Amino acid sequence: MKFQCATDDRLDGMDLCYKADHLQENQGIVHLKECPSGQMCHGKLNRCMADPYNMFEGKLPGQSCKHNYQCASGACEVADEAQEKFVCSGMRLGDSCSMDNDCGTGLFCDTARFQCIPLKGLNSQCLRDEECSNSMACSNKQCIPYGTLEDFEQSDNALACRSGFTNDSKCVPSPQIVNKQGPDYRCESPLDTCHYQIPSTSLTFETPCSCGLTPTGASFCPNIYTPTYTTLLRDVTERFSQSCHTSDRANIYECLLPEAQKLGETGVLNEFIIQHFERISNNQVRDNDQCMKKHSQVSQYWDAKANRTIELRATTMQTSASIAKKPSFIVLILCFLAMILMSHR
Numbered sequence: 001m002k003f004q005c006a007t008d009d010r011l012d013g014m015d016l017c018y019k020a021d022h023l024q025e026n027q028g029i030v031h032l033k034e035c036p037s038g039q040m041c042h043g044k045l046n047r048c049m050a051d052p053y054n055m056f057e058g059k060l061p062g063q064s065c066k067h068n069y070q071c072a073s074g075a076c077e078v079a080d081e082a083q084e085k086f087v088c089s090g091m092r093l094g095d096s097c098s099m100d101n102d103c104g105t106g107l108f109c110d111t112a113r114f115q116c117i118p119l120k121g122l123n124s125q126c127l128r129d130e131e132c133s134n135s136m137a138c139s140n141k142q143c144i145p146y147g148t149l150e151d152f153e154q155s156d157n158a159l160a161c162r163s164g165f166t167n168d169s170k171c172v173p174s175p176q177i178v179n180k181q182g183p184d185y186r187c188e189s190p191l192d193t194c195h196y197q198i199p200s201t202s203l204t205f206e207t208p209c210s211c212g213l214t215p216t217g218a219s220f221c222p223n224i225y226t227p228t229y230t231t232l233l234r235d236v237t238e239r240f241s242q243s244c245h246t247s248d249r250a251n252i253y254e255c256l257l258p259e260a261q262k263l264g265e266t267g268v269l270n271e272f273i274i275q276h277f278e279r280i281s282n283n284q285v286r287d288n289d290q291c292m293k294k295h296s297q298v299s300q301y302w303d304a305k306a307n308r309t310i311e312l313r314a315t316t317m318q319t320s321a322s323i324a325k326k327p328s329f330i331v332l333i334l335c336f337l338a339m340i341l342m343s344h345r
Helices: 229-240 252-263 266-285 290-294 299-325 327-343
Strands: 002-005 018-020 029-032 040-042 047-049 076-080 085-088 107-110 115-118 136-139 142-145 193-197 204-208
Touching: 002 290, 229 252, 229 266, 252 266, 266 299, 290 299
Parallel strands: 002 029
Antiparallel strands: 018 029, 040 047, 076 085, 107 115, 136 142, 193 204
């Protein structure tokens, strides 16, 4: 499939933001419409909306809402009256439940007693991640922080490993793609394969290439593994997700981003967003057309990349300014000017 911005009026007057072309000569092309300013394309509803990530029903406790029917619990309550913020509520501590999504933030459903109880802390016994604090994984039936186990330590959970990858219930180094060129790892065709090598071992594996969301129909390796992903995951969940629902702990739009913006600490979150998209769907964030970058499900990725560039420029400017203010730098400049004056006498 090819995903192209509509350059003519073929979508004008339609309440749609994308449409497959059924003409014989254009089969396989999906035309995209640029949404109005401040709106994005809701992929499932195929509509331009101000809040494209807003699910109309089934929202978890702690997620934003405007109406009761949006919440799985049926209750949308005031979280901050001054900011006009409303969130879905859930069952409280000790209330009956049948699954984690029934319980409010900071709680999970203990299926032994079918009661909402607090999330577990470091080294507590567990059966799954959702039982543990939002910055922890359940590995070998214990809650431990994401990304803390070293290569070749025992683990049945890849997110507990510093490398973010396991083989035969052990952490192993992050796999590297050896038959394609980075940074995008483009394939020759959708029938091509990506070959991975796990460093310091003889282990290899293959995955099929996946079609991208590009104007040309190009395909790419779908997953890029980096040794810093789980460290970033631990960092952002420790900082930004402690008030989020256990099943929603790594939700960028609903959970991490609002808290990061409130604290003014979006730098580390931007880096996480970039690595997160490249890890789970690298093929979808390569060579996108401009309207795809601005108004689709991959906009978070491109926004993060743009913001990272801005932050790097700002850091460079601040670093240059701070160097210029140092006494040693000022003395050096004065000496240099004196040398120039002496040479002209």
